[in-house]
Amino acid sequence: MLKVAVLSFAHVHAAAYLRLLRAMPGVEVLGSDPDTGSAAPGEVRGAALAASLGVPYADTYDEAFAWGPDAVLVCSENARHRPLVERAAAQGVDVLCEKPLATTVADGEAMVAACRAAGVRLAVAHPVRFSPAYAAVKRAVAAGDTGRVLTVSGANNGHLPTRARRWFADRELAGGGALMDHTVHIADLVDDLFGARPLEVYAQTNNLLYEGETDVETSGLVTVAYDNGTVVTIDCSWSHPRSHHSWGGLEMTVVGEHATLEMDAFDQKVHGYSERDARGVELPFGVNLDERMLHAFLHGPAPDGPTVPDGESALRTLRIVTASYTSAHTGMPVPISH
Structure with missing residues (x-):
């Protein structure tokens, strides 16, 4: 069974990814969305969104990585891509990051370098x-x-x-x-x-x-x-x-x-x-x-x-x-x- 964690539900595509992964044969999915401070009133995020989709949920990114994912999807706000991608690289986990890669070239270069050094794949969501x-x-x-x-x-x-x-x-x-x-x-x-x-x-x-x-x-x-x-x-x-x-x-x-x-x-x-x-x-x-x-x-x-x-x-x-x-x-x- 392939274990895939969706990190952050900030991006509008996160819910679609969770639905698709939940339905994929041979895939076990986990969601985690602890950084909900940017959410406006009425935006459904966090445990509530995971529950509505029938997806298991981790309260923290620490728990999500402790679960031992084979791959992660980073769906945070654009400016918050880098720390999650670098953390996945440090743990040897392949990453699919939402677009754009980052908000600055310096952050993008750091993310590419971190994944290259760790020998993990860094893919970007351009469907x-x-x-x-x-x-x-x-x-x-x-x-x-x-x-x-x-x-x-x-x-x-x-x-x-x-x-x-x-x-x-x-x-x-x-x-x-x-x-x-x-x-x-x-x-x-x-x-x-x-x-x-x-x-x-x-x-x-x-x-x-x-x-x-x-x-x-x-x-x-x-x-x-x-x-x-x-x-x-x-x-x-x-x-x-x-x-x-x-x-x-x-x-x-x-x-x-x-x-x-x-x-x-x-x-x-x-x-x-x-x-x-x-x-x-x-x-x-x-x-x-x-x-x-x-x-x-x-x-x-x-x-x-x-x-x-x-x-x-x-x-x-x-x-x-x-x-x-x-x-x-x-x-x-x-x-x-x-």
């Missing part, structure tokens, strides 16, 4: 790599169907996430706002698609959508130039209204010399309208990207399937994010250090 739509795009690019890729335009939009977890708009705990939250998914796909080095970034942000409600940026546009000549733009905004029937989505257009490819990572849905609720509805079907990612992390990738991104690749995307903040602050393009 969109497991999308069938992205797999089709990657195959087409690799086969040369597009010719040389000239530009990539991506959008990772969603609603202001503070209704689910208040800390997402806490500058100290999250490291920023929409730019920190939503740039990394598309930056990770591009990292996997080309293996090219990002050279320079230019970014603009604003808080026009929720001015007066939060002091972090709620909209952003990031432009990245790569050493293979490709230019990538990323719309990373929390631009969906609260009444929107979907939490968000991820779309990407790849423009090549010979063809243009379009993908929507989360559009395996039947769309309709509810007269009773007077709003649009979506009924999802198809694969569960989180489930595929967890299976690849715990048991290895499927034949010809993707691997979970490692700490090094997540560090590259984090460098794009931190350079983007500098660019947004100065109004100038910023070179990306390596």
